[in-house]
Amino acid sequence: MFLAACSKTEEKTGTETPNTTETPKEEPKKDVSLRVFSTFGGTDAARESFQAAIDGFTSKNPNVKVENDTMSANDDGFRTKVNTDMTSGNEPDILFYFTGADAKGFIDAGKVVPLNEVLDANPDWKAGFAPAALENMTRDDGKIYSIPLTGYYEGLFVNKKIFKDNNLELPTDWDKLTKAVKTLSAKGIIPLAAPFDQSHYLIEYFMLSAAGSKGHNSGLANGIDPNWEKGYAAMKELYDLKAFPKDAATIDLSMASNYYDQGKAAMVIEGSWAIGNWKNKEVVDNTTVMPFPVMPGGLGTGKDVIGGFGSGFYISKATYDNPDKKDAAIELLKSLTSPETIEKIANSNGGTSAAAGVEIKGTTQAATDGFAMVASATSINKPIDNVVTPETFSALRAGVQSIVTGKKQPADVLKEAKATEDAGTK
Structure with a gap:
């Protein structure tokens, strides 16, 4: 009876400590501005699909603003622009460019970073690529500096x-x-x-x-x-x-x-x-x-x-070393090279897919x-x-x-x- 009385007294007097713990609010993400340079400009067949891929990313990541800087691949001036930007400290955050001799200068100069560790840290993303596509991107030093999108x-x-x-x-x-x-x-x-x-x-x-x-x-x-x-x-x-x-x-x-x-x-x-x-x-x-x-x-x-995979996406070293930009740039790169985006780009430009398990069927007899x-x-x-x-x-x-x-x-x-x-x- 004494215990029961004590219990009732505690209930009445409210001696129990109420739970006042609240879930901490998530800090708002910092605003980030990224510039992507590519040849998906002019009359390129995949121009609209590429812009749609960027728009899809920014709609899900409203804190990231992406400048879609493009030129036509048929304009020889785009090589001059890339070379000038890469040697003058004006390199884009993400660059879509050739993977052969054209890229040797800025790779040797350390203007872009190898992405092997980034791929390994994101196994689901890496598994989404056809092994032959990544192999095609591997340079003589065993490093992958550019991520494939579509072949040709x-x-x-x-x-x-x-x-x-x-x-x-x-x-x-x-x-x-x-x-x-x-x-x-x-x-x-x-x-x-x-x-x-x-x-x-x-x-x-x-x-x-x-x-x-x-x-x-x-x-x-x-x-x-x-x-x-x-x-x-x-x-x-x-x-x-x-x-x-x-x-x-x-x-x-x-x-x-x-x-x-x-x-x-x-x-x-x-x-x-x-x-x-x-x-x-x-x-x-x-x-x-x-x-x-x-x-x-x-x-x-x-x-x-x-043919092959002659172009790919690079991340500049300046961006990779910038803690305010690095994660956003990697997430944008992952989005631009997802199997879904690769399929849409390939269907637009008739290219071969860099994604594993994505078979592009010719939309015309010529493509087939x-x-x-x-x-x-x-x-x-x-x-x-x-x-x-x-x-x-x-x-x-x-x-x-x-x-x-x-x-x-x-x-x-x-x-x-x-x-x-x-x-x-x-």
């Missing part, structure tokens, strides 16, 4: 209707190609739309056809491969057959692609991204893509392809043919501008017009390019 392929795009209307077989070998050039040029149709200054794809595929995969990928590091002379000589052969536009000396890559899109050209050497840029439905519906044929005496297989071309390729090779210095590649490009017009011999142009390469690698 380059090939010979052909308007099947123009070939059919002119009783021509598709250019699967050199004889069929030269026959098509002769027939089409005589009828006022541009056989092969290509510029001489921005002769990126001409150089890549003519050298791959002439020198084969090994000779192409060696660049000029081991001396001048004499088969590269054959490649240049074959360009002149087609020039003499009137293969190229009359204004090839003054047009750029965009104009050459437009000639094809307008149905004025029967063929163009382009990348997988071009399909999404072409607006002429009749042309797109009648387009296929194939490897560039092997020239007489060439060492190529006829199924060698230019392109994926099939890559699947059956005997080799997939990086572009030549990935294996020589930018200055050397400029010299190789500058030589095209001189060679096809007979002002210089292939051997002389290659000697000049080799001297440029040696000077740039000392």
